[in-house]
Amino acid sequence: MPKFYITTPVYYVNDVPHIGHTYTTVAADVLARWRRLMKDEVFFLTGTDEHGAKIENKAAEMKLAPQQYSDEIAAKFQKAWQELNVSNDNFLRTTNPAHIRAVGKALQQMHDRGDIYLGKYQGLYCRGCEQYKSERDLVDGLCPDHKVAPEKMSEECYNFKLSKYQERLLALIKKDQIKILPVERKNEIVSFYEKEGLEDVSFSRKNIKWGVPIPWDKSHTTYVWADAFLNYLTGLGWDGKAKKSKIENLKSKMFMWPPTVQLMSKDILRVHTTIWPAMLLALGLPLPKTIFVHGYFKINGQKMSKSLGNVIAPGDLVKKYGTDASRFLVMSAAVFGHDGDISWEKFDDKYNADLANGLGNLVARVSNLIEKNNLELKIKLEVNGHLPLHKKYAALMAEFKFDEALKLLWQRLRQADETLSEKKPWAIKDAKAVEKILQPIAQDILNVAGLLKPFMPAIAEKIIAQFSAGQIKKGENLFPRI
């Protein structure tokens, strides 16, 4: 049985879930559900990244302990995914004790191996924040909170020998051993390797309490990314022992390793194609097969941002359109891998056009005609993969072309509407003749519903149940117009 291990990033709990997180997670769910239909053994992981100075500060602002704060935000992510009927097999929080233990062990191993060494971190330090600032945090060279110029300071920290892996990783990426998709993103990364190259990175920080202590030097705390990346392993129950012989450990799900697909947006692509695979090489573990990068949503042509106040939350979508329609709208909003522009208006239009007038109306008119004529059709869901529709759909799904896969199904629905207009079964008295027209159309609807399962699981099942019954009834309105 083929294995399919898919991950989303662990989402940083500095913010509540928004439509960007939703996009990644629903896409991962669509793939997971599709591969399950194809009888693969699937493991689907998502979760939250909860450590680091930012969270420490944010929690303090809200007068909460970091753990308490993280609990609240993590719960919001979990609730969002439940509302969207996301079928993840695990939800890994980086504050999970087993994760923390494993991170400690992993770091110890990298240290023993000589890949982590004591070095120096230099940066701009704001005394007010008690924190290092990046250039981008500053406004006119000043700390935005304290209105003072941060000082150049340095402190000791543990560094990871990322530079050591430059050539190996570049070769692996070029040869598609780690396949980066779409290809323009691969080009971007290859060019980064060739023109800028890898430098060692800091893996620890002093003065940060909220995180995983460095096992051999508790005065240091693991820097968040070293901690966060390992979730992809600990989410399978990895215990931090890197020896290859342990991979087949049956108590954990480590037999699923490595990830078949890791989905993410472009902001975290670079670290996922540098630090992350380097850590795996350092731990002696196999690398992810494919990294797929999807685009960003702009909202009404503008960048989505809190300051603009245009952020769309998953809960708002579900409230307005329902679970399955929300999943459909998000997945069909853009070509997967490209940026897209969304708005409530566009969602409304798409909902009415494709779901209410399209799928919903067709299901209603066909089921109504069948019921009125008292027909008993001999149709059943065809799940074998050799029908042309299945084949085309499967090929598109394999290439992450969700929007085209959906278009393919909607072409079929449109054809059904055309056929009905042309043959006018409502004007025919002879039930046999009516049956001859409606049977293939009903069969198509059933097949389309079968392929719609990954995108709209509940609606698909409803349609399948409705059209698989001996007596097909008109049933309820699937998508009321907005």
Add this chain to the structure above:
RNA sequence: CGCGGGGUAGAGCAGUUGGCAGCUCGCCAGGCCCAUAACCUGGAGGCCGUGAGUUCGAAUCUCACCCCCGCAACCA
């Protein structure tokens, strides 16, 4: 000369290997009346960012330029 993406009908986008420029929404006209004021047919509307080149032929390949957007490692 940092890296990458994009500029195609009123709006949003597709255009795989170069071969009469497409899709959805909107608009106009007609049809149908089974269905969720839905569905079907037809139509208007594009110097495919600008300029040059390669070619029998370019939205597609090459070069230059203009404009927009994202990323530029301690932002997770």
